[in-house]
Amino acid sequence: MANEAYPCPCDIGHRIEYGGMGREVQVEHIKAYVTKPPFDTGKAVIVIQDIFGWQLPNTRYMADMIAGNGYTTIVPDFFVGQEPWHPSADWSTFPEWLKTRDARKIDKEVDAVLKYLKQQCHAQKIGVVGFCWGGVAVHHVMMKYPEFRAGVSVYGIVKDSEDVHSLKNPTLFIFAENDAVIPLEQVSLLTQKLKKHCKVEYQIKTFSGQTHGFVHRKREDCSAEDKPYIDEARRNLLEWLHKYV
Numbered sequence: 001m002a003n004e005a006y007p008c009p010c011d012i013g014h015r016i017e018y019g020g021m022g023r024e025v026q027v028e029h030i031k032a033y034v035t036k037p038p039f040d041t042g043k044a045v046i047v048i049q050d051i052f053g054w055q056l057p058n059t060r061y062m063a064d065m066i067a068g069n070g071y072t073t074i075v076p077d078f079f080v081g082q083e084p085w086h087p088s089a090d091w092s093t094f095p096e097w098l099k100t101r102d103a104r105k106i107d108k109e110v111d112a113v114l115k116y117l118k119q120q121c122h123a124q125k126i127g128v129v130g131f132c133w134g135g136v137a138v139h140h141v142m143m144k145y146p147e148f149r150a151g152v153s154v155y156g157i158v159k160d161s162e163d164v165h166s167l168k169n170p171t172l173f174i175f176a177e178n179d180a181v182i183p184l185e186q187v188s189l190l191t192q193k194l195k196k197h198c199k200v201e202y203q204i205k206t207f208s209g210q211t212h213g214f215v216h217r218k219r220e221d222c223s224a225e226d227k228p229y230i231d232e233a234r235r236n237l238l239e240w241l242h243k244y245v
Contacts, residue, residue, distance in 0.1 A: 020060040022067070028112040032076040033060055034121075035067035043245050044072040044123035046113055048134030050216075051101075053077070053084025058216045059131065062234075066129065069238050071245070072121045076113050078106050078137065103136035104158070110141055125149050127245040129237060130156055131216050132181075139164070142171045150244035152237050154215050157182055157190060165193045170201035172240040174233055176210035203240070207233060 022035030033054060047063045049056065054077040067073040079101055085094070117123040127150040130138035135156015142151040143158075146168040154174045158164050175187050184206070191204050207214065207229045214226065215233045 020057070021064045022060070022073075027074075027076060027116045030077045030080055030109055030112065032074050032113065032116075033063065034075075035060075035064050035073045037067050037070045037072060039070075040072075040122070041070045042122065042124040043070060044074065044117045044121055044126045045241060045245070046110075046117075046126065046128045047073055047075045048106075048128065048130030048137045049075060049078060049084075050132035050134055050213075051085040051098075052087075053079060056084070062129075062131070062216050065234065066238070066241070069242070071127070071241065072117065072123060074113060074117065076109055078103075078109050078134075080109065101133070103133050103156070104140045106137055106140070107144070110145065114145075114147065125245050127151065127241050129241075130154065132156055132213065139171070139173075142167050142169065144168070150241055152240055154233075154237070155179060155182060155212055157186055159186060164190060165197040167194075167198055167200050167202060170240070170244045171203075172236065173202070173204045174215060174236065175204070175206045176212055176214050177206055177208045178210060179212040181212045201244075205233075205236060 063073040129152040131154045135153040138153040139158040151171040
């Protein structure tokens with residue numbers, strides 16, 4: 001789910017069987033999954049979950065991939081102990097469920113995680129990446145927190161606000177052409193507003209033929225047609241972090 005104004009079912013896709021290379025820690029009032037890079041670079045990335053929660057193996061796989069490229073990476077539980085969405089749940093109850101998990105009301109958790117990264121991990125430069133629900137959250141924090149040097153919002157979009165363009169630092173938006181959750185009209189509207197008003201670097205990439213969740217919820221071996229797009233999107237994500245964090 002990435003469109004908070006018009007909720008739409010979101011298929012979990014391929015649940016990767018993955019154990020993770022990091023460890024779970026307590027960060028003030030929330031739990032988090034942390035992975036360290038091969039060597040300390042003074043750089044860190046917060047990864048924000050989708051509706052299926054901070055423990056989804058797919059998200060931890062992405063966090064470990066980012067960590068392997070030189071960043072202390074943390075996946076906090078932004079649902080603060082509340083249950084994530086379950087694929088078998090009744091979708092008719094989804095709008096009510098979502099009301100208690102607002103992707104734009106996470107500042108208390110963001111503050112706690114930033115403090116942890118600076119004090120416990122000695123991070124000097126910090127970026128943020130989010131998927132689906134987390135993509136909305138990334139768009140939100142990039143409009144509010146100047147300390148995030150870069151953000152990557154993956155199929156997430158802030159829609160219930162006119163002020164979607166006042167980004168504090170460089171932000172990459174990744175979308176899928178055939179996304180049932182985020183129609184291309186919304187991407188076009190965001191593009192127009194950023195082009196007209198945004199004062200920092202940004203990029204919007206829409207991947208042809210892809211569906212919601214393709215970057216982190218499809219296995220690389222799912223199909224020969226999809227693999228190049230998955231690889232390119234992940235590469236773009238890392239390149240953006242390398243350039244600006």
